[in-house]
Amino acid sequence: MSLDEQNIPSEAPHAAPMEGSTSPSDKVSAKESLEAVRHALKRRSIPCSSGVFPLGAEDLTLFYGKKNAGTTHRVDFDPATDKEIEALAKACEPASFGRNNEAILDETYRKAGKMDATDFCTKFDPVSCRLLDTLREALLEGHDADRSIRAELYKLNVYGPGSFFKPHKDTPRAGNMFATLVVVLPTPHKGGALAFRHGDSEYIFDSAAAIADASEPSIAFAAFYSDVEHEVTPVENGHRVTLTYNLYFGARPKVPFTVPMAGALETSLKASMSSLLSNATFLPRGGYIGFGLSHLYPVSEGYRPEELKDFLKGSDAVLLHVCDELSLDVNIKVAYKNGWEFKDAILCDFTLNSIDELYDGIQSLREELQRRGGKQLVSKPAIADSDEAAGSGDDEDSEEDCDFDFPPIFVRWVTPLVDPCETKDETMFVGNMGNEPGKEWMYSSMCLLVDVPKLSERLDPDAEAED
Ligand SMILES: O=C(O)CCC(=O)C(=O)O
Numbered sequence: 001m002s003l004d005e006q007n008i009p010s011e012a013p014h015a016a017p018m019e020g021s022t023s024p025s026d027k028v029s030a031k032e033s034l035e036a037v038r039h040a041l042k043r044r045s046i047p048c049s050s051g052v053f054p055l056g057a058e059d060l061t062l063f064y065g066k067k068n069a070g071t072t073h074r075v076d077f078d079p080a081t082d083k084e085i086e087a088l089a090k091a092c093e094p095a096s097f098g099r100n101n102e103a104i105l106d107e108t109y110r111k112a113g114k115m116d117a118t119d120f121c122t123k124f125d126p127v128s129c130r131l132l133d134t135l136r137e138a139l140l141e142g143h144d145a146d147r148s149i150r151a152e153l154y155k156l157n158v159y160g161p162g163s164f165f166k167p168h169k170d171t172p173r174a175g176n177m178f179a180t181l182v183v184v185l186p187t188p189h190k191g192g193a194l195a196f197r198h199g200d201s202e203y204i205f206d207s208a209a210a211i212a213d214a215s216e217p218s219i220a221f222a223a224f225y226s227d228v229e230h231e232v233t234p235v236e237n238g239h240r241v242t243l244t245y246n247l248y249f250g251a252r253p254k255v256p257f258t259v260p261m262a263g264a265l266e267t268s269l270k271a272s273m274s275s276l277l278s279n280a281t282f283l284p285r286g287g288y289i290g291f292g293l294s295h296l297y298p299v300s301e302g303y304r305p306e307e308l309k310d311f312l313k314g315s316d317a318v319l320l321h322v323c324d325e326l327s328l329d330v331n332i333k334v335a336y337k338n339g340w341e342f343k344d345a346i347l348c349d350f351t352l353n354s355i356d357e358l359y360d361g362i363q364s365l366r367e368e369l370q371r372r373g374g375k376q377l378v379s380k381p382a383i384a385d386s387d388e389a390a391g392s393g394d395d396e397d398s399e400e401d402c403d404f405d406f407p408p409i410f411v412r413w414v415t416p417l418v419d420p421c422e423t424k425d426e427t428m429f430v431g432n433m434g435n436e437p438g439k440e441w442m443y444s445s446m447c448l449l450v451d452v453p454k455l456s457e458r459l460d461p462d463a464e465a466e467d
């Protein structure tokens with residue numbers, strides 16, 4: 001089960017499975033099928049897997065010390081003494097955060113100690129203790145479940161009383177970096193919960209309480225897609241010691257190890273999409289439908305959005321898989337927009353970076369996007385109110401009466417484009433805030449553009465287009 005698949009309510013709007021059907025559905029309206037597709041994809045659950053993992057002190061021994069400092073310290077969590085933890089806290093440096101390329105020290109935003117991975121060594125290994133195996137099922141889709149995940153140790157952090165880290169997304173460092181793992185070591189403390197936000201949902205994981213309540217010695221863990229907004233709430237007492245890992249997609253095995261299983265999301269999405277596509281009132285003459293992806297994805301200058309097909313997360317990966325199963329032609333596009341509205345967006349199959357530095361104002365950006373082949377987006381409702389009543393099901397994608405600077409592309413949106421800067425805390429601009437400076441890779445809002453064939457071809461895929 002993917003992180004996004006958890007908590008899928010069983011009550012979904014009615015959608016008749018139409019797989020294998022050769023006649024148009026007259027029982028379920030296109031609107032109902034569309035609602036069922038939207039319902040399946042709704043960002044209702046937090047893409048996070050968290051809990052406790054039983055582990056003895058012998059697996060947690062920590063050594064630390066600076067190069068050429070002459071001394072190395074050892075901490076055993078059986079349990080560690082206050083003196084040992086205080087010494088560890090003292091050996092840390094103040095943790096900065098990233099705003100674009102800048103490393104910023106600002107204790108009103110992040111108050112914690114950090115130790116770089118070069119200055120410590122831990123016996124804890126998420127691979128050999130099988131924590132990563134436990135997480136794999138939640139992190140990867142059924143069809144990806146035998147894919148390898150590489151865990152790169154990133155930092156050790158110590159949060160003393162009053163320490164916290166305000167909302168941010170974790171800075172992307174590569175196209176295949178997709179998730180973060182936080183491991184909370186068993187030291188007595190209170191507070192320092194991890195709070196996550198995605199879409200309209202919020203989830204709080206009180207790791208301190210989880211460790212205290214565990215029936216056997218345990219660490220606490222939380223693994224989440226790195227573009228999911230998260231924060232560490234203030235530590236009330238004691239010290240919260242964490243190890244963080246960046247998780248990367250490994251290569252897919254050439255021959256699958258296991259027979260892939262469809263999850264609940266895949267099953268309901270495939271049924272509702274099949275139902276929609278076989279409805280005679282839905283786009284009888286064909287056209288593009290767009291799905292704003294639920295997650296943000298790292299892109300860098302010159303990156304081709306199509307490369308992302310290998311790195312989609314959660315429900316986005318399921319959506320692509322379902323489109324493939326339904327033999328639909330799918331492209332990934334990036335949307336560049338003017339201001340905070342997508343109404344003037346330009347859809348591109350190339351990416352730019354450092355926009356503000358490279359282009360002098362929005363007009364020259366538009367010109368550059370046009371020069372590179374970007375298309376002016378004309379958004380349309382997936383089903384116009386009049387469509388089903390009129391029975392025509394598709395209004396003309398007409399250029400008449402419209403004033404286009406350059407070639408338009410007409411898209412009917414099933415799910416909206418996500419604003420990369422959306423945050424619950426409107427006093428902050430989290431779009432460029434990360435846990436590390438860096439602008440080489442930036443999160444971008446992407447969409448799947450699906451080319452829906454005309455009705456006769458949908459119902460009989462073997463029939464050649466006659467006109
Ligand atoms: O320590 C934690 O729980 C999370 C820290 C974090 O969010 C980060 O390092 O980016």
Ligand SMILES: [Fe+2]
Pocket residue numbers: 168169170230435
């Ligand atoms: Fe973070």
